[in-house]
Amino acid sequence: MILLLLIPCLLLAYRIISLLHTSFTTRSLFSVPGPFSTRLTKLWYFNRVRRGHFEQDNIQLHQRYGPVVxxxxxxYTINDRAAIKTIYSTGSKFAKAAWYEGWKHPDPDRWTLFPDRDMKRHAETRKRFSSLYSMSSLVHYEEFVDQCADIFSQRLSEHAAQKKGMNLGHWFQCYAFDVIGHITFGQRFGFLDEGRDIEGTMAALQKLMTYSTLVGIYPEWHPRLFGPLSKFTWSGAGGRAYIMRFVQEKIRQHNDSKPKRDPANGTLQTQGFLEKMILARDKDPEKVTDYHLFMMGQSNVIAGSDTTAISLSAVMYYLLHNPVVLEKLRHEIDDFTARGLCSTRVTFKESQEMPYFQAIMKEALRMHSATGLPLWRVVPAGGTELSGRFFPEGTVVGVNTWVAHYDEEIFPDAKSFRPERWIEAESDSERLKVMNDMYMPVSGAPGSSLFSQKLIWNSLDWGREPV
Incomplete structure (x- = not known):
């Protein structure tokens, strides 16, 4: 009995000693402000994330305490333009923090691109497959995107004709999943046809993201929790296991089927992402392995569908809540159409030439970025100075995109949806540069910009009177 009482006391004493040691070794950060309990425990942060809307908490913290909190x-979260460049610029030595461990399988041999903390391996993998994500490659998927956008537009027309309400957020998720499936595996999942969560895939992804977000705050628990929880479908770990099996089955089906070839010249017709990787694997099995097929396929599904659906929802939300902006956009579309600058099926390249359309996309993603937590990084060897403070090696720092996007000094009247701010800045190169430096929306899907813009375009005619 005495031993049982001693255990929590010893653990508490160990924790206090650890905190004192941390305070001593990082005395340069002792004066950094923040809620009192954050000096002692991660529980404040965990609870705020669990409750949701941490992005708003983070904005309010910086408004109260200043640029470093x-x-x-x-x-420590930071709101500083120079810090963004230092932490996230190409060639930065700031590695991803332990929070990302929650986004991968606990087995160290089963790594994936997004959470990979090995900077050398991450850079090598990105370089190896960068051609698949280049814009010159992505435009070849445009036919896949058009097919899904056409089906989505048909669903909108059906609901409008029947005067039925619809959850646009749900349908955007259906669209995103089908496009990702079409681009990655060469076949749609069928969400747009049925309008429902087929085999619980969406639910599994949502559970996966909830689990990974929270367990990443206490990454040491991930290896202990993942195995037992994977046996339960209701758990986030179970959702991850389901997505893994889902991707593996899609790859198996693809391997068992022969790619379609053009009989005239024997070349593959419009190639999906996986087809291109299989060809690369067959050409050089050492460079592109079976695990690479699985890893990249899973990354597309996890990183692509949710961020894209969120971004689409944000754009449409702000358009529908700002009828003056919507009308100006329709006027621009009519003008471009009358001048023959738009095809019947507007191309991605054509939409890129429309300044107001692009400003709307940018402003919506400024106001509602797809991620709401700081993008955590570890201070490299030797430490570094950020926003006037010295951060020792091993300290965890990050910038929250919402905090950057709602900085009133950079984006005056930041809570107002005003696409014009981007067009006005075109006449002031320095101002535009500052705005772009603080603009950091997150989008993880291959071609997400491509199929986000094309769907928004197709959706604009929903319920519109003929011109």
Whole structure:
């Protein structure tokens, strides 16, 4: 009995000693402000994330405390333009923090691109497959996107004709999944046909993201929780296991079927993402392995569908809530159409030439970025100075895209949806540069910009009177 009482006391004493040690070794950060409990525990941060809307909490913290805020004993969020460049620029030595461990399988041999903390391997993998994500490659998927956008437009027309309400967020998720499936595996999942969560895939992804977000705050628990929880379908770990099996089955089906070839010259017709990888694997099995097929396929599904659906929802939300903006956009579309600058099926390249359309996309993603947590990184060897403070090696720092996007000094009247701010800045190169430096929307899907823009375009005619 005495031993049982001693255990929590010893654990508490160990924790206090650890905190004192951390405070001593990072005394340069002792004065960093933040909620009092964040000096002692991650529980404040965990609870705020669990409750949702941490992006708003983070904005309010910076408004109250300034450019550097403590949210956990060794975690600091920063709102500083120079810090963004230092932490996230190409060639940065700031590795991803342990929070990303929650987004991968606990087995160290089963890594994936998004959460990979090995900077050398991550850079090598990106370089190896960068051609698949280049814009010159992505435009070849445009036919896949058009097919899904046409079906989505048909669903909108059906609901409008029947005067039925619809959950656009759900349908955007259906669209995103089908496009990702079409681009990655060469076949749609069928969400747009049925309008429902087929085999619980969406639910599994949502559970996966909830689990990974929260367990990443205490990454040491991930290896202990993942195995037992994977046996339960209701758990986030179970959702991850389901997505893994889902992707593996799609790859198996693809391997068992022969790619379609053009009989005239024997070449593959419009190639999906996986087809291109299989060809690369067959050409050089050492460079592109079976695990690469699985890893990249899974990354597309996990990173692509949710961020794209969120971005689409944001754009449409702000358009529908700002009828003056919507009308100006329709006027621009009519003008471009009358001048013959738009095809019947507007191409991605054509939409890129429309300044107001592009400004709307940018402003919507400024106001509602797809991620709401700081993008955590670890200070490299030797430490570094950020926003006037020295951060020792090993300290965890990050910038929240919402905090950057709602900085009133950079984006005056930041809570107002005003696409014109981007067009006005075109006449002031320095102002535009500052705005772009603080603009950091997150989008993880291959071609997400491509099929986001094309769907928004197709959706604009929903319920519109003929011109």
């Amino acid at each position: 403590r949210i956990a004993p060794d975690h």
